[in-house]
Amino acid sequence: xxxxxxxxxxxxxxxxxxxxxxxxxxxxxxxxxxxxxxxxxxxxxxxxxxxxxxxxxxxxxxxxxxxxxxxxxxxxxxxxxxxxxxxxxxxxxxxxxxxxxxxxxxxxxxxxxxxxxxxxxxxxxxxxxxxxxxxxxxxxxxxxxxxxxxxxxxxxxxxxxxxxxxxxxxxxxxxxxxxxxxxxxxxxxxxxxxxxxxxxxxxxxxxxxxxxxxxxxxxxxxxxxxxxxxxxxxxxxxxxxxxxxxxxxxxxxxxxxxxxxxxxxxxxxxxxxxxxxxxxxxxxxxxxxxxxxxxxxxxxxxxxxxxxxxxxxxxxxxxxxxxxxxxxxxxxxxxxxxxxxxxxxxxxxxxxxxxxxxxxxxxxxxxxxxxxxxx
Numbered sequence: 001x002x003x004x005x006x007x008x009x010x011x012x013x014x015x016x017x018x019x020x021x022x023x024x025x026x027x028x029x030x031x032x033x034x035x036x037x038x039x040x041x042x043x044x045x046x047x048x049x050x051x052x053x054x055x056x057x058x059x060x061x062x063x064x065x066x067x068x069x070x071x072x073x074x075x076x077x078x079x080x081x082x083x084x085x086x087x088x089x090x091x092x093x094x095x096x097x098x099x100x101x102x103x104x105x106x107x108x109x110x111x112x113x114x115x116x117x118x119x120x121x122x123x124x125x126x127x128x129x130x131x132x133x134x135x136x137x138x139x140x141x142x143x144x145x146x147x148x149x150x151x152x153x154x155x156x157x158x159x160x161x162x163x164x165x166x167x168x169x170x171x172x173x174x175x176x177x178x179x180x181x182x183x184x185x186x187x188x189x190x191x192x193x194x195x196x197x198x199x200x201x202x203x204x205x206x207x208x209x210x211x212x213x214x215x216x217x218x219x220x221x222x223x224x225x226x227x228x229x230x231x232x233x234x235x236x237x238x239x240x241x242x243x244x245x246x247x248x249x250x251x252x253x254x255x256x257x258x259x260x261x262x263x264x265x266x267x268x269x270x271x272x273x274x275x276x277x278x279x280x281x282x283x284x285x286x287x288x289x290x291x292x293x294x295x296x297x298x299x300x301x302x303x304x305x306x307x308x309x310x311x312x313x314x315x316x317x318x319x320x321x322x323x324x325x326x327x328x329x330x331x332x333x334x335x336x337x338x339x340x341x342x343x344x345x346x347x348x349x350x351x352x353x354x355x356x357x358x359x360x361x362x363x364x365x366x367x368x369x370x371x372x373x374x375x
Contacts, residue, residue, distance in 0.1 A: 032316075053321070056314045060327035064112070067334045071111075072104050074342050106237070110229050110296055111337045111351070112330040113240050117293035118300060119307025119329020120244075120251060120322065124286040126308055127258050127320050128279060129191055132366060135308075136170070136290040137301015139195025143202035144173025145294035146225055147209070153221055154209045163239050167291035173198050174287045227300035227352015229337055236295045243292045247285055251322045254281065258320040297333075300352045302359025306332050309362065 029035035029048060037046040072084045079087065079096050086092040087100035122135040136142055148169025173195075180194035206225060210218045251258070257278045260268040265275050293300075307329030308321075315321035333351065336358070340349035 050316065050318065052316045053319075053324070056311070056321070056324050057327060060311075060314075060324055060331060064327055064331045064334065067331055067338070068108055068112070071108050071334050071338045072100050074338065075099070075104065076345060107229050107232075107337070108334065109241075110232055110237050111333045113237065113244050114229075114293045114297040114300065115303050115307065115329040115331070115333025116326040117240060117244050117247070117289045117329075118303040118333070119311075119325045120247060121286040121289040121293070122304025122329070123308035123311065123320060123322065123325040124251065124258070124282050124289075125304075127261055128282045128286070130262060131189075131192065132309070133192055133305075133363075134195070135301065135304035136286060137299060137304050138199070139177050139192060140173045140197070140199025140202060141170045141177075141195075141287060141290045142294055142299035142301045143199040143206065144171075144176075145169040145291050146299045147202040147205045148172070149295065150206050150209050150221060150225065153217070154213050163236050163292055163295040166295035167288065169202070170287045170291035170294065173202060174283065178283075225298060226350050227298040227355065228350040229297050230348070230350075232296055236292075240292045240296050243288060247289050248322070248326060250281075250285055254278065254285075255319060255322060258282070258322070259318075262320070298350075298352060300333070300355055302352075302355040302362075303329050303332055303336075305366075306355070306359055306362055309366070 027035065027046075032051055034049045034051060034054070035046055036049065037044065039045070069081050069084055072087075073079050073081050077095070077099050079092075079099055083092045083096045084100055087096045088105075090097055090101070092100070118136070122137075125134050125136055125139070126132055128134070145166040146169065148165040152165040176198045177191070177195040180198065181191040210221060210225070257268075257273050260271050260273050261275070261278060261282070268275050268278075290304075308325045310328040310332070311321040311324035315324050332355070336354040337351040340351050340354045343349065
């Protein structure tokens with residue numbers, strides 16, 4: 001007998017149930033990372049968090065908060081730490097509320113924002129130049145912003161360090177440095193030497209301007225020229241806060257490009273990075289952050305060296321520690337200004353002198369260490 005075999009019917013409900021419950025194999029994160037996964041209407045989403053980076057950022061944030069409480073507590077009038085917390089919400093006595101909210105809190109905000117801006121600008125410039133010495137302070141951008149700001153005081157009589165003049169001076173110094181280093185780009189010591197020369201010229205211009213004005217005007221401007229949080233121009237801090245928020249967001253968006261810019265241009269280009277455009281974006285961001293910070297606190301250049309070094313020593317070498325550098329810069333600036341206010345009280349030491357005392361030996365240590373690749 002001949003015949004054909006009929007296939008066994010399969011119920012559609014079983015197929016639908018099988019397709020509705022696919023086997024999901026959990027994806028293990030790479031070593032040293034946490035994987036956060038969630039489901040949305042667009043499908044499964046996940047993000048990788050580096051464990052060491054999270055730990056470092058949380059640790060630096062905790063240290064910064066502790067330093068902030070000490071900053072608000074110590075001074076000519078000491079306030080207990082618990083009273084500081086109450087005063088932040090206006091629930092302490094009248095004297096504590098006035099000291100914390102009116103006198104110390106605005107200065108704390110200025111110290112934290114300028115420190116974060118200087119350190120963020122420093123690590124951006126170091127990555128751009130592939131050189132740990134290439135900070136805005138060392139290559140003359142700080143001095144250019146200072147010279148233009150002092151010129152506005154002497155020539156126009158407006159408030160100290162208007163942000164527009166500081167930005168113009170920082171941009172001019174950067175253009176001159178890059179122009180003098182033409183042919184070598186941002187790599188090599190020719191770029192550093194050109195920046196040191198430009199900074200020296202602008203520093204001499206600043207001293208010349210101060211020498212030609214009345215002694216009262218020079219005395220009022222001098223503490224700011226070495227870096228001080230006493231003479232904060234009105235409105236400059238608000239612009240700095242806005243610029244810092246936008247700059248930090250932009251830097252985080254450029255994080256992958258910054259990591260690749262540490263390698264040779266051919267390698268970065270081969271990995272899909274438009275090197276010339278990225279370099280211009282990083283340079284403009286660094287100059288803008290430096291100009292806004294100088295407009296508030298003056299040329300506190302060593303923070304741009306110390307903050308990135310702390311962040312880099314604590315973080316892994318997988319990427320550029322952007323957030324850690326900003327937190328470390330804010331911490332260094334707050335501690336330096338606290339030391340300047342309290343060590344020789346009632347005499348106040350400008351914060352720029354304190355950071356120079358600490359940053360000078362740090363710079364010598366970097367120079368005397370055996371040279372190694374920046375990456």
